[in-house]
Structures are given as structure tokens and as C-alpha cells.
Amino acid sequence: MGESSVDSLYEQVRGALPPGSGGSAVSEPPVLRLIAPRIRVLALRTPTLPPAAHTNVYLVGPDAGPWMAVDPGSPYPDQEAVLDAALAAAGVSLGLVLLTHHHGDHTGGARALADRWGVPIAAHANTIRRLPKLRIERTLEAGEQVGGWTCVYTPGHADGHLCFEQPGFTIAGDMVAGLGTILIDPSEGDMSVYLASLELLLARPQSMLLPAHGPSIPDGHAKLREYIAHRLMREAKVAAALGASDASLNELVAIAYADTPRMLWPLAERVLLAHLAKLQRDGRAREGSPGRWSTP
Ligand SMILES: [Zn+2]
Numbered sequence: 001m002g003e004s005s006v007d008s009l010y011e012q013v014r015g016a017l018p019p020g021s022g023g024s025a026v027s028e029p030p031v032l033r034l035i036a037p038r039i040r041v042l043a044l045r046t047p048t049l050p051p052a053a054h055t056n057v058y059l060v061g062p063d064a065g066p067w068m069a070v071d072p073g074s075p076y077p078d079q080e081a082v083l084d085a086a087l088a089a090a091g092v093s094l095g096l097v098l099l100t101h102h103h104g105d106h107t108g109g110a111r112a113l114a115d116r117w118g119v120p121i122a123a124h125a126n127t128i129r130r131l132p133k134l135r136i137e138r139t140l141e142a143g144e145q146v147g148g149w150t151c152v153y154t155p156g157h158a159d160g161h162l163c164f165e166q167p168g169f170t171i172a173g174d175m176v177a178g179l180g181t182i183l184i185d186p187s188e189g190d191m192s193v194y195l196a197s198l199e200l201l202l203a204r205p206q207s208m209l210l211p212a213h214g215p216s217i218p219d220g221h222a223k224l225r226e227y228i229a230h231r232l233m234r235e236a237k238v239a240a241a242l243g244a245s246d247a248s249l250n251e252l253v254a255i256a257y258a259d260t261p262r263m264l265w266p267l268a269e270r271v272l273l274a275h276l277a278k279l280q281r282d283g284r285a286r287e288g289s290p291g292r293w294s295t296p
Pocket residue numbers: 101103157158174
């Protein structure tokens with residue numbers, strides 16, 4: 001918690017919102033929903049990026065044996081109690097806690113849950129490296145099978161990001177959102193890599209995407225195409241905002257994110273930087289002096 005710059009950006013946005021906004025005031029009581037016989041989901045309140053106010057915990061079971069919990073991100077005791085009650089009501093026993101990536105809204109309740117059940121936590125090596133204070137017992141590799149799910153390595157939002165895939169379903173973490181937006185912050189993420197991971201998911205068989213925030217997305221491929229198109233549209237706006245003389249990030253945000261509420265511009269500036277880094281790599285942008293950008 002609080003170790004990631006993305007977590008503090010989320011906090012900054014929550015702090016800038018008027019009281020009562022951001023969803024927590026209108027949250028409904030958590031319910032364990034059935035997606036498939038052995039896939040259930042529970043949305044728990046977490047410190048996340050508004051308008052989302054919850055992170056989905058996916059509970060997935062093999063045909064026999066203990067279940068796995070993906071992204072138990074809530075650090076709040078009342079939400080942990082809800083999760084325990086839901087597990088008890090479903091008659092489910094837990095064998096493993098899985099993490100899609102290192103952000104606090106995905107990991108905040110992981111150790112407590114793992115300790116209550118006496119089970120290990122598993123994540124990608126890059127996630128483990130970014131969480132030195134969280135004991136993670138098992139390293140997951142790209143392509144590895146865990147409890148009948150395939151680990152699909154999808155860096156970009158975070159460099160240790162994994163999706164978990166079964167025929168027809170992909171637990172998508174923060175690759176896409178059913179509610180709100182996905183932040184690509186250049187200190188922890190990479191726009192080129194994120195776009196490549198979206199393409200990688202698109203090249204896999206069609207599936208229902210199960211995001212960490214918001215409802216399930218039945219037509220996964222359509223959503224992935226929409227995300228790729230949206231990022232490329234923004235990239236075009238950023239490229240068009242660049243001129244022959246140097247412009248500051250402030251000036252560029254005002255042009256490329258003119259359609260975004262001003263309150264979100266500090267966040268937009270981080271994403272702008274991620275776009276600029278990609279454009280620079282593609283030979284389409286140049287940082288003349290620190291923080292000032294132009295066409296090459
Ligand atoms: Zn995240």
C-alpha cells in the first residue's frame with residue numbers, strides 16, 4: 001500500500017473530488033455473483049481510481065479441490081468480513097491467492113486473506129519485485145497453468161501484469177475496465193507495451209473479459225478493439241498538438257485533453273507523458289529541454 005506512484009495518483013484524484021462523489025456513497029451491498037458454475041465475483045470497496053470505488057475479487061474453482069481468489073484488494077476490515085462470509089456461504093475453501101499486478105487496490109487485502117486461510121500468494125516476478133513488504137510465496141511465469149487457468153503475461157499498465165485465461169473467460173485485471181478508465185503512468189507503465197498487450201489478448205480466442213473494476217464484458221474482442229482505437233485516437237491528438245517549437249506539458253494537455261474535465265488534467269498529464277514517450281520512440285516527438293516537447 002502506498003508504495004506505488006499510481007496509488008498516490010489515485011489518492012490525488014479522490015482528494016480532488018467533491019465529497020460524496022466517486023461512488024462510495026452510492027455503493028450497493030456486496031453480493032457474490034455467479035458468472036459460471038466455478039467463477040464467482042464479489043466487488044469490494046477499495047482505494048481505487050474514481051469513478052470506480054470497488055475492485056472485483058474473482059473466486060475461481062477447479063473441478064475438485066480448493067478455490068483461488070484473484071485480487072483481494074480491500075484493506076478494510078468490514079469488506080474482509082464480507083469476503084469471508086461470502087466464501088463461507090458458498091461452501092468454498094481457499095488454496096491460493098493470485099495477484100494480477102502490484103497496485104494497492106488489487107493487493108490491499110491479499111496478505112490478510114492468505115494468512116486467514118494459511119495459503120500462499122502467487123504473482124509475476126515483476127509484481128513481487130515491486131512489493132518488497134508483501135510476502136509472496138510463489139512466482140508465476142507467462143504461459144504457466146495455475147488451477148486450470150493459463151497465466152497470460154500482459155505488461156503495460158504494470159510491468160508484472162498477468163491475465164488468467166480459461167476457454168471462454170479471461171480475468172483481465174487492469175487491462176480493460178468495465179467502469180472508468182485504465183491509467184498508463186510512465187513511472188510504472190509503458191504505452192507501447194500496453195498496446196502490444198491489448199493486441200496480444202485480441203489475438204487469443206474470443207472470451208468474456210472479467211475486469212477488476214465494473215461489470216463483465218461479454219464481447220471481449222470488441223472491447224479490446226475499442227481500447228486500441230481509443231488509445232490511437234489519443235495518440236493522434238497528442239501528435240497533432242505538437243508543433244515545431246517546444247511546448248510544456250501544461251500546454252499540450254490543454255490541447256490534447258480538451259475533452260477531459262480540467263480536474264483530471266494532472267492525471268491526464270501522466271498519460272500524456274506515456275504517449276510522448278511512445279511517440280519519441282516512434283520518431284514522432286522530441287523532448288527539446290526537460291518537460292518541453294515538439295515535433296522532431
Ligand atoms: Zn492497476
